[in-house]
Amino acid sequence: MYVQYWRYMKDIVFHFNFGYSYQNSQPVRQEIFDRLPATISLTVGAVIVWLAIGLPIGIISAIKRRSVLDRLTMSGALLAISAPVYWLGLVGLYLFANDIGVVKIFDGAGTYTGLTANPSQWFGSLLLPWLVLAASFAAFYARLLRSNLIEVMSEDYIRTARAKGLPERTVIGKHAVRSAITPIVTVLGLDIGTLLGGAILTETVFNIPGIGRLAYEGIINADLPVIQGTVLFGAFFIVIANLVVDITYAFLDPRVRYS
Amino acid sequence: MSANGGPLLEVSDLHVEFPTEDGTVHAVDGISYTVQRGQTLCIVGESGSGKTVSSLTTLGLTQTQGAQVSGRIEFEGRDLLKLDKNEMRAIRGGPISMIFQDPLSSLHPFYKVGAQLIEAIQAHQDVSKGAARDRAVELLGLVKIPDPQRRVDQYPHEFSGGMRQRVMIAMALSNDPKVLIADEPTTALDVTVQAQIMSLLAELQQRLGMAIILITHDLGVVAEIADVIAVMYAGRIVEHAPAEQIFSAPQHPYTWGLLKSIPRLDTPRDEELVPISGRPPSLIKRPSGCFFHPRCPYARESHTRIDPKREPVPGDPGHEVACLLEPDVRARIWKRLVAGDSPEVLKRELVGASPAPVVATEPAPETPGVEP
Numbered sequence: 001m002y003v004q005y006w007r008y009m010k011d012i013v014f015h016f017n018f019g020y021s022y023q024n025s026q027p028v029r030q031e032i033f034d035r036l037p038a039t040i041s042l043t044v045g046a047v048i049v050w051l052a053i054g055l056p057i058g059i060i061s062a063i064k065r066r067s068v069l070d071r072l073t074m075s076g077a078l079l080a081i082s083a084p085v086y087w088l089g090l091v092g093l094y095l096f097a098n099d100i101g102v103v104k105i106f107d108g109a110g111t112y113t114g115l116t117a118n119p120s121q122w123f124g125s126l127l128l129p130w131l132v133l134a135a136s137f138a139a140f141y142a143r144l145l146r147s148n149l150i151e152v153m154s155e156d157y158i159r160t161a162r163a164k165g166l167p168e169r170t171v172i173g174k175h176a177v178r179s180a181i182t183p184i185v186t187v188l189g190l191d192i193g194t195l196l197g198g199a200i201l202t203e204t205v206f207n208i209p210g211i212g213r214l215a216y217e218g219i220i221n222a223d224l225p226v227i228q229g230t231v232l233f234g235a236f237f238i239v240i241a242n243l244v245v246d247i248t249y250a251f252l253d254p255r256v257r258y259s
Numbered sequence: 260m261s262a263n264g265g266p267l268l269e270v271s272d273l274h275v276e277f278p279t280e281d282g283t284v285h286a287v288d289g290i291s292y293t294v295q296r297g298q299t300l301c302i303v304g305e306s307g308s309g310k311t312v313s314s315l316t317t318l319g320l321t322q323t324q325g326a327q328v329s330g331r332i333e334f335e336g337r338d339l340l341k342l343d344k345n346e347m348r349a350i351r352g353g354p355i356s357m358i359f360q361d362p363l364s365s366l367h368p369f370y371k372v373g374a375q376l377i378e379a380i381q382a383h384q385d386v387s388k389g390a391a392r393d394r395a396v397e398l399l400g401l402v403k404i405p406d407p408q409r410r411v412d413q414y415p416h417e418f419s420g421g422m423r424q425r426v427m428i429a430m431a432l433s434n435d436p437k438v439l440i441a442d443e444p445t446t447a448l449d450v451t452v453q454a455q456i457m458s459l460l461a462e463l464q465q466r467l468g469m470a471i472i473l474i475t476h477d478l479g480v481v482a483e484i485a486d487v488i489a490v491m492y493a494g495r496i497v498e499h500a501p502a503e504q505i506f507s508a509p510q511h512p513y514t515w516g517l518l519k520s521i522p523r524l525d526t527p528r529d530e531e532l533v534p535i536s537g538r539p540p541s542l543i544k545r546p547s548g549c550f551f552h553p554r555c556p557y558a559r560e561s562h563t564r565i566d567p568k569r570e571p572v573p574g575d576p577g578h579e580v581a582c583l584l585e586p587d588v589r590a591r592i593w594k595r596l597v598a599g600d601s602p603e604v605l606k607r608e609l610v611g612a613s614p615a616p617v618v619a620t621e622p623a624p625e626t627p628g629v630e631p
Contacts, residue, residue, distance in 0.1 A: 155364065156359060156361055156364040156365045157364060157365055157366055157367040157368070159320060159359065159365070160359065160365045160366065160367070160427070160430075161367070162320055162351070163318060163320060163351055163352055163356065163357045163359075164351070164352040164356075164378065164379040164382055164430065165348045165349065165350070165351040165352030165353055165379075165382045165383055166348075166352075166378065166382050167348060168344075175367055178367075178369055178370075179367070179368075179369065182369075252369070253368070253369060254368070254369060254414040254416070255368060255414070255416050
């Protein structure tokens with residue numbers, strides 16, 4: 001048993017070999033690399049969507065605190081955070097997919113194509129998954145940025161910035177957001193790491209052949225090497241993400257820099 | 260916009276109120292003062308007496324907190340309270356600048372000191388970044404930061420507290436202000452650094468000729484530098500006089516309390532400092548009559564009803580006080596206080612004619628020394 005474990009570890013560390021899939025007798029490494037582009041496509045797109053939606057909402061609702069707009073977006077955000085992603089995905093498909101949907105806007109599940117094969121098809125097929133995956137993240141980031149920003153706005157150095165005679169736009173856009181965004185970078189790094197390890201639910205609902213889908217198939221088929229491989233791979237991304245976050249932090253906050 | 264010899268800054272009947280859930284906070288209640296060119300006005304008072312709020316209002320920095328402001332703040336003939344946002348921004352950090360209490364948190368931790376100075380310069384002057392940087396180095400030298408060429412590229416956390424306050428002063432000076440408002444600039448610093456910062460301010464004032472409004476709770480700090488002192492209590496100025504007058508012939512019982520609570524070298528070491536008893540009044544539900552009566556050792560019963568106005572002190576030009584005691588009684592009390600008599604004795608002998616049962620109009624707060 002321990003000999004087996006030793007061999008398994010040795011293969012991974014020295015040969016990056018995760019063994020063979022029971023199901024289709026392919027090397028797991030090959031499977032993962034085949035699936036990686038889809039997962040990266042999904043993750044990167046979703047990150048862009050949720051930052052583009054979440055950050056402006058967070059800033060606006062922090063500035064216009066207690067306004068109608070603030071209350072509306074924040075209760076909307078609460079809904080988006082609370083909605084489970086698989087439910088949101090299914091509802092999204094039911095309402096908007098152009099095969100079964102009520103209003104046919106987006107491409108349905110299982111239409112994923114590689115970016116190099118057909119860029120417009122790639123974009124169309126991923127649009128709905130991006131929005132669905134990004135919804136809860138956007139909501140979470142908006143709330144996080146809002147509360148950070150409100151806290152930062154009461155700092156003494158914001159008063160200093162105003163006392164210097166800077167326009168309010170600079171005070172908020174430069175001084176306040178700069179401080180409030182730093183904790184978000186930490187969370188962002190970890191979220192990206194987690195998603196690269198496979199967005200199991202989203203990929204399954206939309207039938208996107210990514211690592212998450214691979215893990216799901218592995219579990220369904222009791223394909224142990226595949227499960228082990230995807231879990232390890234996910235862990236690897238999370239560790240890397242942590243490292244990247246720590247390094248980025250040093251760039252963002254001069255106080256943690258080594259001199 | 261010449262002010263043809265008039266005061267540089269004239270604040271008249273300034274009120275600042277903050278509506279809160281518990282009621283309206285009367286932070287500043289009708290204060291008036293003037294500042295001449297090159298003069299140093301010290302506003303003295305304990306925490307919550309409205310001294311910081313009044314100065315923030317001068318720069319229009321209370322608007323963001325939903326304050327309701329009335330009165331006039333005239334600077335070089337213009338009412339600052341009537342200026343629009345852009346005109347006010349041109350004043351802020353330009354002709355009127357401000358330094359704050361806590362230099363540790365008043366600089367942005369993520370930007371280099373030089374960048375923050377350059378930003379202040381470029382907010383008011385149309386100069387290139389290089390020229391602004393040269394000016395930043397010059398300013399750091401002006402406030403006596405050693406090696407300014409190197410320090411300009413450092414972050415605030417690489418500076419000590421005293422050095423950071425020097426950076427704040429440099430930033431405030433970057434556009435040749437006519438008035439520098441210093442809000443407790445030395446409170447967060449230790450005593451030796453305090454003295455350095457105060458003498459730096461005094462020296463810079465000599466060289467640059469700006470007026471300084473120094474806000475502090477420590478009368479000991481202001482002795483060296485003040486020309487005029489305004490003592491604030493519960494949002495009002497209760498005594499206003501040239502500095503020498505405040506120290507030699509103070510008129511208000513609150514000022515006496517402040518003076519008696521400063522440690523002195525010429526008193527015996529075992530002599531206890533005399534604190535002012537009681538606590539500052541609530542600015543939401545203020546005491547009736549004279550605001551100081553619940554803590555005043557010399558309050559008469561009538562003082563709980565009559566609200567004193569600021570009036571000139573007879574025979575002492577420039578000295579104004581809001582106190583209901585008669586001038587001759589005040590003079591005698593201060594003489595005896597200096598001699599070391601206790602307020603209880605003085606109250607009995609000099610004020611006691613009408614014993615004060617203190618029929619408080621509200622649940623009596625601490626009123627030591629007023630029982631008959």
